[in-house]
Amino acid sequence: MADYKLIGKPYSIADLVAKVTGRAKYAEDFRADGMLFAKLLSSPMPHGRVRSIDTSAAEAMPGVEAILTADDLPPVDAPGEAGLTNEPMYEGEPILAVAAVDETTAANAIEAIRVDMEPLPFAVDPLDSLRPGGSNARLDGNTMVNRELANVKWDDVDWAAIDRGEMQTNGEVAEEWEVGDVEAGLAEADLVIDETVFHQSMGHQPLESRTSMAYWQNGKCYLHTSTQSTQRTHGAAARGIGIAPEDLVLVAEYCGGGFGSKIFGSIQMKIPALLSQKAGKPVMMRITRQEEHFIGRARPGLQGRVKIGFRRDGRITAMDMFFVQDGGPYGMSGDYVVVPDQSTLMYQPLSHRFRGISVYTNTPPRSPQRAPGGLQAVSMFSPLMQKAAKELGIDPLEMIRINAPAGQAKLGRPDENGEQGNVSSAFVVEAADLAEQTFDWQAMRARSGQRNGTRVTGVGVALSSFNAGAWGMDGLLTIRPDGKVYIQQGIGNLGTGSVFDTGRAAMEALKTDWDQAEVIWGDTSKHLPWSIVQAGSNTIHTHTRTNYAAGEDARRKLQEIAAGDLGGSPDDYDVADGRVFRRGARSSGLSFAQAARRAIELGGRFDGHELPEDINAVTTGAATALAGLGLMGVARDNYPTGGRVISHAIGFAEVEVDVETGAVVLKDYRVSTDVGTVINPRGLAAQLHGGGIQGFSAALAQKWVYDRRWGLQVSKRFYTNRPPTILDVPHEQPMAWAAQDKPDPFNPMGAKGVGETAEGAGSGAVLCAIADALGDGYFNRTPLQLDLILTKIEQLPPAFSTLTAHV
Amino acid sequence: MEDVRPVEDDCQAGHMQAAQAGHSRRNFIKGVIAAGASVSASSYVFKEGAVARAQAPGAVERLVTLTVNGRQRRVDVLPQETLATTLRYKLGLTGTKIGCDRSECGACTVLVDGVPQYSCSMLTHQVRGRALQTIEGLQAEDGTLHPIQQAVVDEQGFQCAFCMPGFVMNMVAMIDENPNPTRKEAAQFLSGNLCRCADYNKILNVALQGAEYTRRG
Ligand code: FES
């Protein structure tokens, strides 16, 4: 491993003191003089048309200052989502908003508004919409085919079989592809697993609801908001409000959780912004927990069927998968296409086929949620891998090794020439070997089936692979006359630490202590460069690249300035510890402060008055604003790329299942990972365990329950849709983790992201462990709650079909 | 003592903490009724607003003195106002967070006479004459962090940290009651707080580290 000054070392995260003293300001913590409060009037029905709105009584109420309806919003093309609507497509969808002097008055005004609505047909279960004669969630179609809204019904499908819980695979789909010959692969297999599978939809439920406060000054909108990204949210929010980006200042220094639901999070931002414009006063829109439940985005559920062929030695010959996605009303997530994509990587099947369709439903809007599609793939397939391993008499960890991707392994949908893409690196076998040693997997396995009174121990292992980086963004920093390095970050601050961790790449390039760095983030008036969205586990890989590029650019400029002033060539000089100095003669050189002043005197490219041509226009704007402040490091990330960046994690879970009560206790969870070079070990541990626990939540806890007759939800808050508490996770001893620290060849430091990869590992391992505890207790559904477990133990007929959504 | 069993199942997440604190949703609702107002099902809805109030002055005295972080604060409080609202919107103490406004998450936890309470589900009128402590009151005048705060910084505790103030206040109460908890005891004490980033492993590291710092003095 390279000898780094900063990379891989724990350090103190700059914003922690602000957070732990209560000084850190989240969106709802801002106040402005004369600030009004907004409340929403939301749809009481799953689908309806607003016939008329009578606001007269509300408008007559003292203290009511503005009312915003869908007609006040910039138009959005179908099937897009506007934020307020005259045709709500799910219960809880906002119809209008009121701004008043306080929340009580706003709420009373909402009560006083009369909305006359015509109920429209609805569908909460996608299969209901595919049924001949079944109603659609949207009036303009129930799916998209070739990017057009379409109406698909499955006329020639055996619906009685579907009602029995057996997915049929002859219905029309919107997407399909094949790699190799799946029928031949299944025919040559020694074992074929053929199962109907179901994965639930689930909300993101960040602890901070998507609150925003907006005001206008001199024609500019100032928006304090909760978003994962910053620079990328800026454009999206401006578009939503209907103004030019230069007329919007977006402040989002802290974000109380997003998990994919606030990548931009811009849909609801326009409401306080436009209300404020209308009222001529600042407007705070606090979103309640219940509103967040509806408008706060969700992971799409999947109903499907999968056939997997195995050779006797465990090698997978074929995977054939068929999925219907529960798309919500606006269908913004491609999870169902990601499932096969990630599966082809994790299991490297010799042949592979995918068929699938996303169907609109009158349920909350979908968006990517931590490992979109990746989580579902691991949750659905890991127990099948375990089942096959048992039947073939193979250690399930060995099964992972047998099919593991290695090196620049292939994955995904073939292009028009039939070629699949590949990943930049995969060290899965190495992660398995590391776990075998570090976690003593064989001792864990030996505990499988042990009985303790009515409790039976089960162990499970699952591989999860997911996106972990991108490239091609820009880095921007200035070394100023105070001797400090100001690193501009356009990514957001979700608390993962990556906004600081990636800044350390710049200081690594300058071989200078971290206390000499200042990170600038979270406010678009502070000149932020073109950045990736703070999502997709992208930032660690993508912005170690950009910041290293900016650091290298600054280093070259420091060397040139020193050579110009002190003689010799730039290569005679080195940079470290806040100085540029002659190699072998450390005292001959300039401090960063001196070099910064010289850069300003020299101007041109040294202080940002001349900029590289290949940087994004956003970066050019930011750099131009910073020109003349010091020595500027600015560069596009032009480092080589070697394929899609994917990290890998293998989760190991140990559970006890009480065979009398069905209760599950999670005893232990360990995780081994290939994340390339470790950038910040504590941040990595947090992602591995936090992500793993969110996986437990998907496996065991969160789901929606709908009253199917009325299309209304009965699980609208934490207590009816509860994520794990501290007692629901292993808490008697710390959870373990291990990382190999093997660099990815296509990152200057070898870094890859991890947040999303971590989630599937937790979910898959727990699901396998529960199945293991019950012998061959394979379950076709998630979440695994008491009813399913008890039904299995008691060998009772299921209370509902495997394929039924939202029960 | 009042019956402290939660009477509505929406206390689940806060059940244990509520029971410890001798506080329940039933008490909260009783408190609202006693204060001459009724509570709506909708979290932030008060039946009597600023405007209505101006027209019909309430029967309860509104100008109250609160002791917050050792200081006396005079504040105009509606009869049905929750402590979380008063702290955040009247006293500018925005460190206390609202995650659910309904006893489900613990983000709003503050100490009332040293006892952790969900400030979203407690009326400000209930805490007159009692000592309130919030996250803003932990750091010493000279800038020294409270041992729990120091443990957060040293362990890189929490992620988004929206749950952090509630957890930290509960930890402060924990070490007061049990200065040397096991990991399991700490988990039980902290189980009324929800962390959606699920940083529980590090949260327990922080709790034990903070307890150790306190013992070392
Ligand atoms: S318990 Fe969630 S805000 Fe009070």
Ligand code: FES
């Ligand atoms: S750190 Fe995000 S909710 Fe706890």
